Amino acid sequence: MAKAAAHFTIAATVRGPLPRVPFEAIARRALGTGYALSLVLCGDALLRRMNRAYRKKDYAPNVLAFPLTQGEGEIYINLRKASREARALRISRERRVAFLFTHACLHLAGLEHGKTMEKREAALMRAFGYGDRAGGNH
Numbered sequence: 001m002a003k004a005a006a007h008f009t010i011a012a013t014v015r016g017p018l019p020r021v022p023f024e025a026i027a028r029r030a031l032g033t034g035y036a037l038s039l040v041l042c043g044d045a046l047l048r049r050m051n052r053a054y055r056k057k058d059y060a061p062n063v064l065a066f067p068l069t070q071g072e073g074e075i076y077i078n079l080r081k082a083s084r085e086a087r088a089l090r091i092s093r094e095r096r097v098a099f100l101f102t103h104a105c106l107h108l109a110g111l112e113h114g115k116t117m118e119k120r121e122a123a124l125m126r127a128f129g130y131g132d133r134a135g136g137n138h
Contacts, residue, residue, distance in 0.1 A: 013042040014079050019097040022128055026098065030105035030124060036072040037108075039101070047078045065104035073108040077101060095130050 008024045018041060027037050040046075048060040055064075062081045067073045077100050079093075086096035102124045103117075111117040122132045 007036050008039075009037075010039045010041065013040065013046060019079070019082075019094045021094055021098045021101060023101060026102055026124060026128060027105055029127065030102065030120075031073075031109055034071055035108075037105075038074045040074065040076045041079050042076055043080045044078060047076055047081075050076065063100040063104050065107045067108050075101065075104040075108070077104070098128065098130050099125060 008027060010023060012018055023039055027035065027039075031037065044060040047064060048058070050064055051057045051059060051061050054066075060078055060081060062078050062085060064076045065073060066075075077097060079097070082096045082100055083093050086093045089096065099121070102121055106117055106120055106124075111120065125131060
């Protein structure tokens, strides 16, 4: 039986211009070409509800990642919070969003916070022209 082709989808629940980030290329580099990934770009309200429901925490995080199966997952990025964080860090929104997306992809790849993850984040951020860990910490 043939394996289904991996796919990458993006949905946005917020208005306004979306960040110009090479999401699919970053995902393929971090997760491999066989990983099926859905990305949702959203705001505070949705991520706060999801954080309450799935993590029992009452705040709007900047990103959430959910592995669905071994080769499939979902990432939700809070564009509103990412924009606020970018201003505080004095970087572009694109750099912040690229970092959050990279960070979430590495979690889906099985990495936990620590030196190994930080090295992979830095390498991926450099590979896509964002500099070392451009975007600060998670």
